[in-house]
Amino acid sequence: MRRHLVVTLTEVNVHVAGDAEQDEAGQASPGDDDGSSHDESAGESGWSTIFSGEVKLDLLDASSTEKLLGSSEVPAGKVTQVRLVLTDAELVEGSTTSPVSCPSCSESGLKIVTEGAVEVSPGGTLHLTLDFDQARSLTQEQSGYRLDPVIKIAKAEEL
Numbered sequence: 001m002r003r004h005l006v007v008t009l010t011e012v013n014v015h016v017a018g019d020a021e022q023d024e025a026g027q028a029s030p031g032d033d034d035g036s037s038h039d040e041s042a043g044e045s046g047w048s049t050i051f052s053g054e055v056k057l058d059l060l061d062a063s064s065t066e067k068l069l070g071s072s073e074v075p076a077g078k079v080t081q082v083r084l085v086l087t088d089a090e091l092v093e094g095s096t097t098s099p100v101s102c103p104s105c106s107e108s109g110l111k112i113v114t115e116g117a118v119e120v121s122p123g124g125t126l127h128l129t130l131d132f133d134q135a136r137s138l139t140q141e142q143s144g145y146r147l148d149p150v151i152k153i154a155k156a157e158e159l
Contacts, residue, residue: 001093001094003092004058004091005058005059005060005089005090005092005100005134006059006088006089006091007086007088007089007147008055008056008057008086008088009056009057009084009085010052010087010106011049011051011083011085011109012050012070012083012084012085013047013048013050013082013085014047014048014050014079014081014082014083015081015082016045016046016048016074016076016077016079016080016120017045017078017080045075045077046075048072048075049072050072050074051071051072054087055069059132059134059149060134074120074126075120076121076122076123076124077119077120078119079114079118079119079120079126079128079156080114081111081112081114082111082112082130082153083108083110083111083112084109084151085109086102086105087105087106089147098145099144099145100138100146100147101145101146101147103146103148110149110151112130112152114153114156117153117156118153126157127155127156127157128153129153129154129155129156130153131151131152132150132151133150133151137149137150
């Protein structure tokens with residue numbers, strides 16, 4: 001029987017830091033890691049929302065989730081984090097649908113730290129491919145299913 005892990009994605013945010021905002025590990029400074037999402041105009045560092053809306057994704061079907069989630073102008077610099085905000089998750093097995101709990105999915109979002117390895121050049125276009133680790137992300141507990149997504153940046157390339 002085929003399983004589907006359907007999530008509703010409502011927002012994608014990226015944080016771009018200038019050199020002064022980064023510590024030695026390439027992370028955003030602590031004052032910038034509050035999970036808030038707000039747009040910054042080009043040329044300034046900070047959070048940018050690149051997608052806002054609602055899209056359903058089946059995380060257990062790689063072919064159906066390979067799609068453009070958002071596009072927006074962001075300032076040049078190092079991308080320190082990508083955050084995905086989810087409002088709903090459910091596991092569908094045949095005719096049975098089970099709710100899936102996901103701590104922090106809808107509040108601060110799922111944080112993907114880039115460790116300073118992703119950079120946007122002035123006027124450049126950055127394409128990120130996110131890889132969802134199915135085996136490590138969904139667990140069954142006594143109370144039901146729990147989603148603790150393990151997501152990595154599989155590819156970051158400038159186009």
